[in-house]
Amino acid sequence: MSHITGNSMSSEPVGQNISALLMQAINDDSNLELDWLWYANQMTSSAERSYCLARALHINPDNRATQKELIVLRANRAEIRQTRRAYYRLSTPR
16 A cells, blocks of 8 residues: 555554554555655654665665665664663673
8 A cells, every 4th residue: 555645544643653653564565665765754763764664675675775774774773772882881880
């Protein structure tokens, strides 16, 4: 079901319940790259956004813009994890 063409639009305002939106995306199981890119742009969680971008890339692995966006997103997530680990190491009494 394409959300781009309006064949199945949720009556819920975008951004209100992102986890529900991700579940809707998974349940729709679209094979349209544009649907997954649309979903990715609606997500506020980097993990959910990453999932949607990966699905779009699965459909069209040659999309360079999506490849770059996913690389940057994953690099940012890795940097955040490293920063958290360093913080916890420094804040834990020895």
